[in-house]
Amino acid sequence: MKSLGVEIKSSTCVLVLLDSADEIKEATKIELEDPYCATSVKEFFDDLKTWLEKCNADVVNIKKRLEKGKFAGGASSFKIEGLIQLAALVSVNLVGGPELNRLAKSVETLPAMKKYQEQAYLAALSAL
Template sequence: MMRICGVELSGNDAIISLLTVDNEIFNLPDCRVRRITCQNPDTVNDLKYFQKTFKQLMTDYQIDTVVIKERMKKGKFAGGANGFKLEAAIQLIDGLKVVLMSSSDQKIHLKHYPLPITFAETGLKKFQETAFVAAFSYYASKHVW
C-alpha cells in the first residue's frame, strides 16, 4: 500500500491532503487536521513545534512519502520566506521521504494518468485542492506510460 501526503505551503500554513493507494484503488482517508500552522516561523521554538507536529501526523497515518508543491524562488509567483522555512523544516524530518514537485511536472504526470474523478467528488475542502493534486500527481508519476 502506498500512503502519500500532499502539501501546499501557504503563508504560515502547511495545507495537507492524504492519499492511500491499494491495488490501484485510491482512497482519501479522513485526517484529524487539514492544515498545520506555524505561529511564528522566525522563532526556533515555533519551527521545532511545527516540525514535531508534522512528524507526529505522518507517523500516526503511516505516510510513506510527502509531496510538496514546489514554489518558485524568483519572479512574480515566488514563494515567501516563511514558506521556505516550513519546507526546510519538513525536509529535515528524519526518516521521512520528501519530494518537491513542480507545477510543470504535475501537469505532465496528470496528462498521462489523469484524475479519474473531479475534485468536487473527492469530498475535500476547496483549499485542499493543490495539496490533493500534488499527492495524486506523485501517484500518477509511478505509472509507466
C-alpha cells in the same frame, strides 16, 4: 501505498494523505505561528513530526514554489519545506505546478474536499 501531498501557503502547511485507491485517508492544516520565534518553529516541527509518524506515509510530495519573481514563495514557506524534509522519515519529492495542472486535467472528478486542499491532493496523487 500511502502518499502524502503537501502544499505550503505562506506559513500554513496543507497536508492530504491518500491510500493506493486514491481515497483521502486524512487531511489537515498545520500553521507556523511566528517563523522568527524559535519556540514557535520547534512547536511546528514537533506537531509536524507527530502527524507524519501517525499517518505513516510511504512518500511525501511537496508542491514546488517559485524561488524568484513576482509569485515567489516567502522565506517562511521555504523554512517549512526544510522542516518537512527533516521530519519525514521517507522520500520527499518536489512536484511542479505544471505537472499538477496536467494531472488535474486527466482526473475526471475530484473527490469531495475543501478547495484549499486540491493542490495537496494532486501532489499526493502524483506519487501513486
